[in-house]
Amino acid sequence: MNDSLHLWLIPALPLAGFLINGIAGRRLPKWQVTSVALAGPLAAFAVVFIILLGVMNSGSATAAAFLANTPSLPFVDHFGSWLAVGPLHVDFTFVLDQLSLVMLLVVTGVGFLIHVYSAGYMADDEGYARYFSYLNLFLFFMTTLVLAGNILLMFVGWEGVGLASYLLIGFWFQKDSAANAGKKAFIVNRVGDFGFLIGIFLLLAHFGTLTFTEIASKIASSAVELPILTGGVLTTIALCLLFGATGKSAQLPLYIWLPDAMEGPTPVSALIHAATMVTAGVYMIARTHVIFDHAPFALGVVAVVGAATALFAATMGLVQNDIKRVLAYSTISQLGYMFLACGLAAYSAAIFHLVTHAFFKALLFLAAGSVIHAMGGEQDLRKMGGLRKKLPVTFWTMTAGVIAIAGFFPFAGFFSKDAILYAAYLDGTNGKIFWVVGLLTALLTSLYMFRLWYMAFLGESRSPGVHPHESPWSMLGPLVILGVLSVTGGWIGIEHFSNFLAPATGPLNLEAGSTRLEIILSVVAVLVALEGLLIADKYYRRRPERPSQVAAAVPGIYNLLLHKYYVDEFYGAVVVKPLLAFSKYVLGGFDLLLTGAAWLLAGIANFVGTIFQGWQSGNLRSYAAWLTAGAVALLLFLLLSNYGFAVDLKGMGR
Amino acid sequence: MHLILFFLFAGFCLAGAINLLLQTHPINSALSLIVVMTSLAVLYLLLGAEFLAAAQVIVYAGAIMVLFTFVVMLLNAGREERTLGSKAAARLGFPAITVLFAVLATMILHAHDLASASLNDDITSTQDLSRVLFHELLLPFEVTSVLVLIAILGAVALARAGHGDGSVDR
Amino acid sequence: MNFQQEVPLAWYLLLSAALFSLGIVGFLIKRNLITVFMSIELMLNAVNLSFVTFAHQWHAVKGQIFVFFVMMVAAAEAAVGLAIIIAVFRARATLAVDRIDLMKL
Numbered sequence: 001m002n003d004s005l006h007l008w009l010i011p012a013l014p015l016a017g018f019l020i021n022g023i024a025g026r027r028l029p030k031w032q033v034t035s036v037a038l039a040g041p042l043a044a045f046a047v048v049f050i051i052l053l054g055v056m057n058s059g060s061a062t063a064a065a066f067l068a069n070t071p072s073l074p075f076v077d078h079f080g081s082w083l084a085v086g087p088l089h090v091d092f093t094f095v096l097d098q099l100s101l102v103m104l105l106v107v108t109g110v111g112f113l114i115h116v117y118s119a120g121y122m123a124d125d126e127g128y129a130r131y132f133s134y135l136n137l138f139l140f141f142m143t144t145l146v147l148a149g150n151i152l153l154m155f156v157g158w159e160g161v162g163l164a165s166y167l168l169i170g171f172w173f174q175k176d177s178a179a180n181a182g183k184k185a186f187i188v189n190r191v192g193d194f195g196f197l198i199g200i201f202l203l204l205a206h207f208g209t210l211t212f213t214e215i216a217s218k219i220a221s222s223a224v225e226l227p228i229l230t231g232g233v234l235t236t237i238a239l240c241l242l243f244g245a246t247g248k249s250a251q252l253p254l255y256i257w258l259p260d261a262m263e264g265p266t267p268v269s270a271l272i273h274a275a276t277m278v279t280a281g282v283y284m285i286a287r288t289h290v291i292f293d294h295a296p297f298a299l300g301v302v303a304v305v306g307a308a309t310a311l312f313a314a315t316m317g318l319v320q321n322d323i324k325r326v327l328a329y330s331t332i333s334q335l336g337y338m339f340l341a342c343g344l345a346a347y348s349a350a351i352f353h354l355v356t357h358a359f360f361k362a363l364l365f366l367a368a369g370s371v372i373h374a375m376g377g378e379q380d381l382r383k384m385g386g387l388r389k390k391l392p393v394t395f396w397t398m399t400a401g402v403i404a405i406a407g408f409f410p411f412a413g414f415f416s417k418d419a420i421l422y423a424a425y426l427d428g429t430n431g432k433i434f435w436v437v438g439l440l441t442a443l444l445t446s447l448y449m450f451r452l453w454y455m456a457f458l459g460e461s462r463s464p465g466v467h468p469h470e471s472p473w474s475m476l477g478p479l480v481i482l483g484v485l486s487v488t489g490g491w492i493g494i495e496h497f498s499n500f501l502a503p504a505t506g507p508l509n510l511e512a513g514s515t516r517l518e519i520i521l522s523v524v525a526v527l528v529a530l531e532g533l534l535i536a537d538k539y540y541r542r543r544p545e546r547p548s549q550v551a552a553a554v555p556g557i558y559n560l561l562l563h564k565y566y567v568d569e570f571y572g573a574v575v576v577k578p579l580l581a582f583s584k585y586v587l588g589g590f591d592l593l594l595t596g597a598a599w600l601l602a603g604i605a606n607f608v609g610t611i612f613q614g615w616q617s618g619n620l621r622s623y624a625a626w627l628t629a630g631a632v633a634l635l636l637f638l639l640l641s642n643y644g645f646a647v648d649l650k651g652m653g654r
Numbered sequence: 655m656h657l658i659l660f661f662l663f664a665g666f667c668l669a670g671a672i673n674l675l676l677q678t679h680p681i682n683s684a685l686s687l688i689v690v691m692t693s694l695a696v697l698y699l700l701l702g703a704e705f706l707a708a709a710q711v712i713v714y715a716g717a718i719m720v721l722f723t724f725v726v727m728l729l730n731a732g733r734e735e736r737t738l739g740s741k742a743a744a745r746l747g748f749p750a751i752t753v754l755f756a757v758l759a760t761m762i763l764h765a766h767d768l769a770s771a772s773l774n775d776d777i778t779s780t781q782d783l784s785r786v787l788f789h790e791l792l793l794p795f796e797v798t799s800v801l802v803l804i805a806i807l808g809a810v811a812l813a814r815a816g817h818g819d820g821s822v823d824r
Numbered sequence: 825m826n827f828q829q830e831v832p833l834a835w836y837l838l839l840s841a842a843l844f845s846l847g848i849v850g851f852l853i854k855r856n857l858i859t860v861f862m863s864i865e866l867m868l869n870a871v872n873l874s875f876v877t878f879a880h881q882w883h884a885v886k887g888q889i890f891v892f893f894v895m896m897v898a899a900a901e902a903a904v905g906l907a908i909i910i911a912v913f914r915a916r917a918t919l920a921v922d923r924i925d926l927m928k929l
Contacts, residue, residue, distance in 0.1 A: 618925030620860075624851050625747035632750045636757065660831045664839050671846040671866060680858045687862050690843075694869055701836070701880045703888050710872075713895050718865065718902045725906045726858055731919050747852040751845050758841040762834050769881050770830040778885055786885050787892070798896045805900030812907035 007077040007094040007147060009047050010104065014040040014139035021136065025129025034119050037132035041115050041139055045108035052101060074213075074504070076149060083152075087208055093149030095212070099504035102351060103146045103283055106358045110275045111139050113478035117366050118267040120474030121373060131171060131265070138164035142276055146283065150211040151200055154284065158196065158248065161277045162189045168272060169264040181260040188257040192247015199240030206233055216290040238291050238298030241284065242305070249281030250332050251309045251339055256568055258332055262324040266369030269324060274331050274365050275358035282338045282354055286347045286505050293345060293506065300430070303343020307437045310336025312565075314444035318451070319551075319561045322379050323368050326452050330405065331361060333441060337420055340434060346423035347505035348498035352490075353416035359489045360404035360413055363482035367398035370475055371456060374468035381452065386461040390468045393476045395457050397483040402453045404486040406446040406529045409522070415490030417442065418522050423508070425521060439528050446532025454540035656772050659700060666693040678733050680726045684719060691715040702777040836877040843870035857909055857919045861902075868898050 017040030025033050074097035083090040096104075115135060122131050141164055145157025163186075170182025200210065207215050219234075245251070250258040250273075261273050272278070285292060285302065292299050310333045317329035334357050341350035372379055374391055388395045404411040407418070421442075424434040470476070498508035539546045551558040560566070615626075670689035677683045695710040762768075787795055847870060850863030872891045879887025909919070916924055 620921045620924065621852060625745075625750070628754075628848055628852065629746045629750040632754045632757075635754070639757065639761075656831050660835070664835075667839065667843060668846075671843055671850075674859075674862065674866065675846065675850050675853070680856050680862075683854075683859050683862055687866065690866065691869065694873060697836070697839075697873065698876055700831075701876050703876050703879070703891070706876060706888055706891055709892065709895055713899055714865075714869070718899055721902060721906060722858065722862060725909065729858075729910065729913050729919065731856060731858060744853075747848070751848050751852075754848070755841060755845040758844075759838060762837045762841065765834070768833045768837070770832045771836070771880055772830045776880065776883060778879075778888055782885055783888060783892075787889055791886075791889060794893065798893055802896060802900050805903050809903040809907035812904070813910045 006047065007075075007096055008079060010044045010108070010147065011140045011143040013043045013047075014136040014143070016040060017136035018133045018140060021129050022133035025133055028129070030123075030128060033129045033132060037136060038112070038115050038119065040136050041108055041112040044139070044143065045105075045112050048101070048104045048108050051096065052105065055101065076213075088204065088210075090150055090152050090210055092153065093211070094147040095149035096147065097504045098501050099283075099286060099351065100146050102355065102501065103279075104143065106355055107139070107142050107146060107276050110358050110362050110482075111142075111271060113481055114267050114271040114275075114362065114366070117270075117369070117475050117478040118265075120472045121267055121369055122265060123474075125265075127171065131168075134164055134167045134171070135268075135271070138168065138272060138277070142280070145280055149213070150209075151203065151288070152210050154287070155193075155196065155200065158244075158280065158284075159193065161272070161280060162186060162193070162248070165189075165261070165272050165277055168268040169261045171264055171268070175263070177260075178263040181257075181263040185257040185261050188254050189247050192244045192254050194244075195240045195242075195247070196244025199237050199244065202233065202237045202240065206237075212287060215288075219290050219294060234291055235295040235298045238288075238295040239301060241288060241291070242298060242302055245281030245284055245339075246305065247281075248284075249278050249335050249339070251281070251305050251335060252312065255309065255313070255332050256571060259325055259328045259564070262322070262328050266324065266365055266372060269328070270362045270365035270369070273328065274361040278331065278335055279338070279354050279358070282335065282342060282350055285339075285342045286351055289342075289345075289347050289505055292342070299343050299345060301343075303340050303430075303434060306336045306339025306341070306343055307434050307441075308336070309333070310340065310441045311437050311444075312336075314441045314448070316561055316564050317448040318444065319558060321381050323371065323381050323384070323452060323456065324365075324379060326381075326448060327361070327364055327368060330364075330445065330449065333445060334361065334405070336441070337417065337438065340438065341420045341423060344420075344423050344427050344431065344434070345506070346420065346508055348501040348508045349416070349419040349423050349494060351501060351505065352419055352494055352497050356404070356412035356416040356486075356489050359482055360401045360411075360486040363397060363401040363479060363486050364405065366475070366479055366482065367394050367401060370394040370471045370479065371398075371468075373471055373475070375463075376468075378463065381455040383463045384456045384461070385459045385463075386457070387468060388457040391457075391470050393470060393479065397476075397479040398457070399453065400483040400486050402449045405449055406532065407442055407525055408529055409526055410487075410491070412486050412489035414522070414526070415494060418518075418525055419494040421525055422518055422521055425517075439525065442525060443528045443532045446529040447536050450533050450536035451540050454536060458541060459544070656700060659696070663693040663696045663700075666690075667697070680731050681723065684722045684726060687722075688715050688719045691719060701771055702775060704777060705780045705783050833877050833881055837874055840870045840874040840877065843867075843873065855921050857912070857921055857924070858906075860921060861905055861909065865898065865902065868894065 017036050020036050021028075021033055025036075028036075074095055077094040077096070079092035079094070081089070081091050115132070118131065118135065122128055125131065138161060141157045141160025143157075145154050145161060148154035148157060166182045166186040169185050170179045172178045173182070203215065204210060207218055209215060209218070243254075247254040258273055258278070262269055264273075292302065313329045313332035313336060317326050317333065320326045320329060334353070338350040338353050338357070341347070341353060371384070371387060371391065371394060374387070374394070375384065378384070400411070404413040407413045417438075421435055421438050424431045424438055427434070494508070498505075502508070539550075563569075667690050670686045670693065673686040674683045674690070677686065691710060691714045695707040695715070698707040698710060844867055847863045847867035850866065851860055854860050854863060872894055875887050875891045875894070879885070879891075912924060913919060918924070
């Protein structure tokens, strides 16, 4: 094996940043905090990039200096044993294969860009050091999650990113809505984690190991003999893991936390709730794809969940008036696409969309942040307008992002979305239904994204008193870089991408189709996106009074969409209220028990005290009586213990 | 002879003791106690303790009981009133006493190495007594005399007119 | 029972035990403070009797000397005790045992 790739550096550098800024950040001058905070992710990205160069065998001098020889993937780095209890053996292992390499590039690269952006966005915030320490903490956990070689270590990272998410959503904790949003995110995540844990337990029970490679080899080698494969156990495990993924990746039924998570600072929304954390679910499914491959029913469920969520979220994004909420629902919808791809066993297509989505969604969020920053904190689309002239750089970069997400050729979104739709179409009759759903969602995506674009940037300003100004270059720099990536990110093409990933995720099976079919389907997709643009153009540029007329015409549907199908209220009534009532009831019972116990103890003490109080009567004669009784008792005791009754009886004979 | 004397004076003892319990006025109880003391002196004589018999009469019956009588007359203690008694005394005390007496009696009656006494049997003369008292037990003797001195002082201090005035209820 | 001139010492001890018990009874049931004190003296005397008996049993003079000391102490105690009773009477104007309950909780 090669020398160590020093994989531990990748999580350790952000962790060091977290510790330094967390402990001493408040006392350091701002430039030091910023340097420490940015150094971690940058260094981590550098390590990953060097490893990438080494893998690509590019002959780069830097790579040659850093790595002893060309590393071969998958590369396993052992850091010692963690748990060795009975049959359970879990070690600290980091595994670098093509999948984790790609994921790490996204996480550290986009992460670093967002760190730079945050330095500008949060410059005036009081909790500057705290913010960056949390952000570095998040990177630490996310890289741990990606690099983990066994599912338990991945779960550590899983929980950790949930924690970081909670801390960052509720960053402005003085605001009630932010604190509640943080709580909601964490609790809903925990519900999903319950499923994840059950999955882990089942895996352990049936496979005796938690390491990904061992599980994969066990499934592959004894495909016929293992009865578990036929007993539905794998399906159960897969469904449990899926449930966990829906929590983290905001799919049905656990997506409700993501729109509320927009209470956090915008860079947080960009990093965690667009590019990296929410994609952890997709990553996890891709990692454990061997299990899903052998559980076709579970795969079907994954696809259905993904497609349904995609459409469902897209409908809600149509009527939202908060710029970040629109993007949140868009994220949920795009994640649905990725789940759909996983459900079609087209894992590399899902990862491809994950990468491009990271680019343009982060870009969209950061640009929205720039808009909000320029508007002095205003987030309502109805109050924006005409920002095209005032914020040129923001405008052009955001346009790139919108075109990318709508899926126009040759921007990044086109290639990845197209790959998914193509794979869906090829998947038999069910696949055609998924294709239609995906197409419909694409229409809606294009529609609401261009709606946002029109309302925010074009037309005349709807808030005359505000004078927006362009953001500083610390914020615009990452926007430009991400804009370029949104344009060029898809040019690698799905074929090369899936070939690269194949050793890790399995091959992408597209033989059923032909190039001609592929081109036809792409054209259809672009036409659909164009239709969305035209509708948006009609309703929001040429006839801006039409949307409110339509809303008035179908108030029922409009309200349903505006109130997010009342899902939150439904959950509140069905889950939260009964739980609260039950816990009040249990609490009442416990309260009674504990109060009763306390009262009992006090009562006993009181009672005994009263008895003893009666004893101290001050009455001489009763004292005398007790004295006598005590003396006699003592005498008897002495007598009986020393002599026993036998002596007395023996003397009787005389 | 010894037997008769024993029974006679033992009877006086018991009668006096029971009378002490039965009388209501303290002066009657005091006089009964004098009877007990004197009878005990005779019993000591029967057991051969001359000096002690004399001391019993002089010290106990002659000094202590006189003291008691003086105090009774000084304080003008009247007949006893019926006051709210102590239930504990009745319920706890009497069974205890009964048990005690029963146990003692049983032990005494079943001890099989007790001798018997008779008249003129081993009389301890004062000379014998003083020989031991002033040779071996001189220190306790002196200490006892100091004790008596302290007692006198204490009694005088406590019973003085100025002491204890400032009473609550007169 | 025979009319020999001997009295078993057990009977002396029995008498002593009886006197002692009677003393305790008096201590418990009498309501006048002075009478209670007198019962205590009765108890002391009972013990003296048993001392003398055993002195006779083992021909030990020390038993009788002990009685002597007991008498001395009893005298001192009687003096001081009666002085206390006088002081109590001055404070409480009553000699009833049940009324003197300042030590009540």
